[in-house]
Amino acid sequence: MPYKEKEIEKKYYTIGEVAEDLGVATSLIRFWEGEFDIIRPKKNRKGNRQFTKEDIKNVKLIYHLVKEKGYTLQGARDFVGKGSNDATDKLEMIQSLYKVRTFLEQLKKQL
Numbered sequence: 001m002p003y004k005e006k007e008i009e010k011k012y013y014t015i016g017e018v019a020e021d022l023g024v025a026t027s028l029i030r031f032w033e034g035e036f037d038i039i040r041p042k043k044n045r046k047g048n049r050q051f052t053k054e055d056i057k058n059v060k061l062i063y064h065l066v067k068e069k070g071y072t073l074q075g076a077r078d079f080v081g082k083g084s085n086d087a088t089d090k091l092e093m094i095q096s097l098y099k100v101r102t103f104l105e106q107l108k109k110q111l
Helices: 015-022 026-035 053-068 073-110
Strands: none
Touching (some): 015 026, 015 053, 053 073
16 A cells, blocks of 8 residues: 555644635735734734634634625624534635536546
């Protein structure tokens, strides 16, 4: 049985990595951190934010609500406050559907 190299998974991500992943400025993420209780990254001794996968999931939820769905900040706060698990589940389902759509579009091009 051949040896498979295990992919190293990061435990913490910088604010720059999160911002780049979403295509937004780091200042927007810092602003959202102050506006939404669900975004609470840890800070190291230097004060640099350290985002976990859970933190990133929450930032992506806020991004989806505000940037893609057009919610106001208060509307997004209310939506998240009513049940962030439901909101997160819906976001994950939407992201999965986008991946399936992309795969099907690529498959169609190959035919």
